[in-house]
Amino acid sequence: MKLKLHVWRQKGPNAPGKMETYDADHVSPDQSFLEMLDEVNEVLVKEGKDPIAFDHDCREGICGMCSQVINGVPHGGQDRTTVCQLHMRSFKDGDEIFIEPWKARAFPVIKDLAVDRGAYDRIIQAGGYTSCHTGGVSDGNAILIGKDAADYAMDAAECIGCGACAASCPNSSAMLFTSAKVAQLAVLPQGAVEAKRRVNAMLEEAQACGFGNCTNHYECQAACPKGINVKFIAKLNREYIKALLP
Amino acid sequence: MILDGKCPKGPIETSWDRHRFETKLVNPANKRKYKVLVVGTGLAGGAAAATLGELGYQVEAFCYQDSARRAHSIAAQGGINAAKNYPNDGDSIYRLFYDTIKGGDFRAREADVWRLAQVSNNIIDQCVAQGVPFARDYAGYLDNRSFGGAQVSRTFYARGQTGQQLLLGAYSALSRQVKAGTVKLYVRREMLDLVVVDGVARGITCRNLCTGEIESYWGDAVVLATGGYVNVFYLSTNAMGCSVTATWKAAKKGAFFANPCYTQIHPTCIPQTGEHQSKLTLMSESLRNDGRCWVPKKKEDCDKFPNDIAEEDRDYYLERKYPSFGNLAPRDIASRAAKEQCDDDRGVGPGKRGVYLDFSTAINRVGEDTIAERYGNLFEMYEKITDENGYKRPMRIYPAPHYSMGGLWVDYNCMSNVPGLFVLGEANFSVHGANRLGASALMQGLADGYFVIPYTIAGYLATVKPGAIKADHAEFKKSAEDVKAEINKMLSINGKKTPAQLHRELGKIMWNNVGMARSRESLNEALKVIPQIREEFWNNVKITGSGEEFNQQLENAGRLADFLEFGELLAKDALVREESCGGHFRTEHQYEDGEAKRDDENFCYVAAWEFKGAGKEPELHKEPLKFDNVHLAVRSYK
Ligand SMILES: Cc1cc2nc3c(=O)[nH]c(=O)nc-3n(C[C@H](O)[C@H](O)[C@H](O)COP(=O)(O)OP(=O)(O)OC[C@H]3O[C@@H](n4cnc5c(N)ncnc54)[C@H](O)[C@@H]3O)c2cc1C
Ligand code: FES
Numbered sequence: 001m002k003l004k005l006h007v008w009r010q011k012g013p014n015a016p017g018k019m020e021t022y023d024a025d026h027v028s029p030d031q032s033f034l035e036m037l038d039e040v041n042e043v044l045v046k047e048g049k050d051p052i053a054f055d056h057d058c059r060e061g062i063c064g065m066c067s068q069v070i071n072g073v074p075h076g077g078q079d080r081t082t083v084c085q086l087h088m089r090s091f092k093d094g095d096e097i098f099i100e101p102w103k104a105r106a107f108p109v110i111k112d113l114a115v116d117r118g119a120y121d122r123i124i125q126a127g128g129y130t131s132c133h134t135g136g137v138s139d140g141n142a143i144l145i146g147k148d149a150a151d152y153a154m155d156a157a158e159c160i161g162c163g164a165c166a167a168s169c170p171n172s173s174a175m176l177f178t179s180a181k182v183a184q185l186a187v188l189p190q191g192a193v194e195a196k197r198r199v200n201a202m203l204e205e206a207q208a209c210g211f212g213n214c215t216n217h218y219e220c221q222a223a224c225p226k227g228i229n230v231k232f233i234a235k236l237n238r239e240y241i242k243a244l245l246p
Numbered sequence: 247m248i249l250d251g252k253c254p255k256g257p258i259e260t261s262w263d264r265h266r267f268e269t270k271l272v273n274p275a276n277k278r279k280y281k282v283l284v285v286g287t288g289l290a291g292g293a294a295a296a297t298l299g300e301l302g303y304q305v306e307a308f309c310y311q312d313s314a315r316r317a318h319s320i321a322a323q324g325g326i327n328a329a330k331n332y333p334n335d336g337d338s339i340y341r342l343f344y345d346t347i348k349g350g351d352f353r354a355r356e357a358d359v360w361r362l363a364q365v366s367n368n369i370i371d372q373c374v375a376q377g378v379p380f381a382r383d384y385a386g387y388l389d390n391r392s393f394g395g396a397q398v399s400r401t402f403y404a405r406g407q408t409g410q411q412l413l414l415g416a417y418s419a420l421s422r423q424v425k426a427g428t429v430k431l432y433v434r435r436e437m438l439d440l441v442v443v444d445g446v447a448r449g450i451t452c453r454n455l456c457t458g459e460i461e462s463y464w465g466d467a468v469v470l471a472t473g474g475y476v477n478v479f480y481l482s483t484n485a486m487g488c489s490v491t492a493t494w495k496a497a498k499k500g501a502f503f504a505n506p507c508y509t510q511i512h513p514t515c516i517p518q519t520g521e522h523q524s525k526l527t528l529m530s531e532s533l534r535n536d537g538r539c540w541v542p543k544k545k546e547d548c549d550k551f552p553n554d555i556a557e558e559d560r561d562y563y564l565e566r567k568y569p570s571f572g573n574l575a576p577r578d579i580a581s582r583a584a585k586e587q588c589d590d591d592r593g594v595g596p597g598k599r600g601v602y603l604d605f606s607t608a609i610n611r612v613g614e615d616t617i618a619e620r621y622g623n624l625f626e627m628y629e630k631i632t633d634e635n636g637y638k639r640p641m642r643i644y645p646a647p648h649y650s651m652g653g654l655w656v657d658y659n660c661m662s663n664v665p666g667l668f669v670l671g672e673a674n675f676s677v678h679g680a681n682r683l684g685a686s687a688l689m690q691g692l693a694d695g696y697f698v699i700p701y702t703i704a705g706y707l708a709t710v711k712p713g714a715i716k717a718d719h720a721e722f723k724k725s726a727e728d729v730k731a732e733i734n735k736m737l738s739i740n741g742k743k744t745p746a747q748l749h750r751e752l753g754k755i756m757w758n759n760v761g762m763a764r765s766r767e768s769l770n771e772a773l774k775v776i777p778q779i780r781e782e783f784w785n786n787v788k789i790t791g792s793g794e795e796f797n798q799q800l801e802n803a804g805r806l807a808d809f810l811e812f813g814e815l816l817a818k819d820a821l822v823r824e825e826s827c828g829g830h831f832r833t834e835h836q837y838e839d840g841e842a843k844r845d846d847e848n849f850c851y852v853a854a855w856e857f858k859g860a861g862k863e864p865e866l867h868k869e870p871l872k873f874d875n876v877h878l879a880v881r882s883y884k
Contacts, residue, residue, distance in 0.1 A: 042744050063311070129422045147383065161313065190375055
């Protein structure tokens with residue numbers, strides 16, 4: 001099939017950007033979205049033009065590196081699917097596709113579709129861990145964890161840190177991301193010990209990074225390629241209130 | 247040169263404990279004077295950097311992705327082994343040790359493998375303490391599943407995302423140290439050279455992938471944990487950015503490269519659909535707990551809808567050939583068996599390079615919900631890629647390059663022959679011999695990072711003066727100049743072929759001639775063709791843009807340039823090793839039933855190659871392997 005692409009081009013962090021139009025003429029339905037872009041880039045390179053820069057690595061939906069807004073929706077809007085897992089069979093001949101980078105103040109553009117997501121690392125560095133040292137911990141089975149709690153923690157821990165939640169939020173809020181880590185660790189006995197300190201530190205850092213607040217739009221859950229549930233934001237709020245109490 | 251792995255002598259059961267006691271320590275007040283560079287933030291590097299930071303060393307950690315959390319360890323699905331024996335099914339440290347040695351087809355060092363088995367239990371405890379949400383049973387205890395090459399259930403898992411959860415555990419420990427100020431992270435940095443001063447590793451040269459700047463970093467020791475090299479085949483289950491660059495650059499500075507021909511072809515990957523394909527996707531080995539491999543008995547059935555093929559017309563070839571391990575035969579064996587069926591014209595799907603992995607028996611036994619709970623995300627991934635529902639019809643799978651057992655040569659301390667250069671995880675060669683068992687790479691990465699390097703690096707650092715050589719030394723400048731010169735050379739070619747095009751050409755010859763089955767003829771041909779592609783690269787590659795900016799074509803070209811040199815070494819090693827063992831199958835060396843024929847008399851050694859300069863023959867050094875605790879036997883899974 002043939003497609004028309006409108007792609008955000010921006011030379012560097014401080015350069016102005018604009019949409020440019022490209023033709024993708026030999027698209028196979030079995031191709032992934034990124035493979036389609038690869039081919040567009042091959043043509044650009046052969047013509048001596050600057051290929052479209054975009055982040056990607058694992059191409060199997062787990063590293064969280066790929067990050068594109070497709071037709072206005074982070075990751076393209078297919079249920080529980082990252083850009084790299086999006087396949088061309090979900091488009092049809094003659095489609096026009098708009099491709100843009102993540103848009104959020106805390107994610108500045110590096111080039112074209114690639115952005116700097118260091119802010120998410122800083123939120124984790126603020127407290128997204130248990131403060132255990134290597135060695136000197138108890139046997140794995142000495143801490144019993146009910147299956148429900150283990151499953152709940154895992155549901156939250158599936159977050160790949162891609163940034164789609166903040167990119168989809170009208171407030172550019174990182175609340176889904178932050179809450180997933182807060183909830184995972186709060187529900188486990190190993191993490192509960194530091195729950196108060198953690199929730200405060202992580203929320204403060206999110207604010208310092210320039211992310212906005214949550215006003216319950218729930219765009220994040222819709223955009224999340226891992227289906228992380230907004231119930232974790234409710235859990236974060238509960239943890240936050242608990243942390244306020246003496 | 248005959249190499250010495252410096253393994254502790256005496257009874258193996260106490261070897262690691264004795265070695266730890268005998269290794270020198272660095273006292274707590276002195277630790278902060280030493281700076282350690284850790285390249286790679288996967289399980290091995292992430293765990294190492296976090297632990298060394300905790301101990302008080304100054305650590306600088308590097309990765310090419312935009313975050314430490316995105317190392318390719320993230321993609322590991324199935325699980326991690328440990329000898330806990332929680333299921334009470336007969337596991338022990340000795341059994342894990344034995345299975346790993348046998349699984350590696352008796353081509354690994356006993357002492358290293360023993361240590362791995364011994365510390366495996368600590369890893370699980372450590373990860374639980376970090377909050378890794380391993381699967382639990384209803385009573386709240388840790389759950390286990392089975393993996394290939396073992397008859398016990400010793401694999402711990404977190405749904406189909408075990409690597410992700412373990413890596414996020416290591417990443418959280420690392421993040422804690424970043425906050426504490428002991429670790430400094432450098433993301434979007436690619437190491438392009440090792441700096442060696444008077445034979446000792448003193449630092450690295452990196453390219454800042456955002457700005458293109460060439461940067462120098464010094465350290466009292468350099469730890470490489472940069473993962474595997476199977477992207478030399480172009481299509482593999484590795485991430486797009488995985489490369490041999492860091493280890494190959496170190497090899498060019500004197501580090502020996504060991505057993506490059508030991509590559510693992512994983513039996514269960516989604517078959518290729520066309521030329522446009524950029525990578526292959528793994529379907530975890532854990533699926534073989536419940537999935538049964540088969541092909542039609544009759545060629546004429548191959549195009550039929552699989553569910554319409556009668557039970558008696560199906561050949562469950564693994565169960566037929568290996569009754570005691572069945573569908574859980576080790577990877578090298580399962581891969582070759584799949585290839586055999588397809589070579590016999592009984593493959594299925596487009597191009598007829600595929601076999602079925604069928605869950606219907608398990609679904610009938612335990613129900614679709616249980617199967618979904620065990621592997622839901624894998625079925626989802628399969629459907630996204632193939633548009634087929636694995637619950638309703640068998641999946642189609644085919645072997646694909648997946649893991650590299652070979653890597654830089656290291657001694658028992660994980661130190662290479664270049665003093666001060668340590669190598670961890672998939673990047674070294676140490677424990678998997680000629681074939682790695684499933685769920686053992688995660689174990690190795692974390693063992694090396696959390697429990698081995700923190701001890702052994704002290705033994706080295708205690709002998710050097712901290713900060714003796716810094717980045718103002720002339721060697722750093724020279725290294726940076728060399729790196730810039732190579733980049734400029736590449737950019738100036740302005741030819742006709744893109745890096746991806748040439749990489750595909752390299753991949754094709756590697757896969758066809760140096761892949762699952764190798765012969766003298768195929769290898770000699772590869773040794774002729776690879777230099778031609780390299781030649782073409784240096785005369786006809788086209789890279790747009792400059793070196794002073796974010797330039798992904800340039801990154802790809804640099805990685806390819808290294809693969810084009812390294813691929814030749816891989817083929818050479820395969821040619822010299824006139825035997826079949828594990829993942830290295832030489833068609834000249836097989837038994838009548840097609841099983842691999844090892845030659846212990848002549849090849850029971852580690853092949854460690856020394857780079858001798860561009861265009862010169864590399865020199866082969868040998869480390870003889872001795873087996874005192876297991877009996878060297880024909881490896882049988884029948
Ligand atoms: C799809 C898949 C599934 C798997 N499933 C399992 C499983 O179930 N169980 C199991 O035990 N094993 C599994 N494995 C194998 C296992 O995941 C890997 O062997 C292991 O995670 C490698 O860890 P590592 O730390 O050595 O390297 P990696 O995790 O690959 O990390 C490499 C690091 O080095 C950095 N790096 C590389 N080159 C450079 C450079 N030049 N400059 C700077 N930084 C660099 C990268 O940025 C990265 O941080 C799987 C592998 C794959 C591909
Ligand atoms: S490239 Fe890794 S999630 Fe898309």
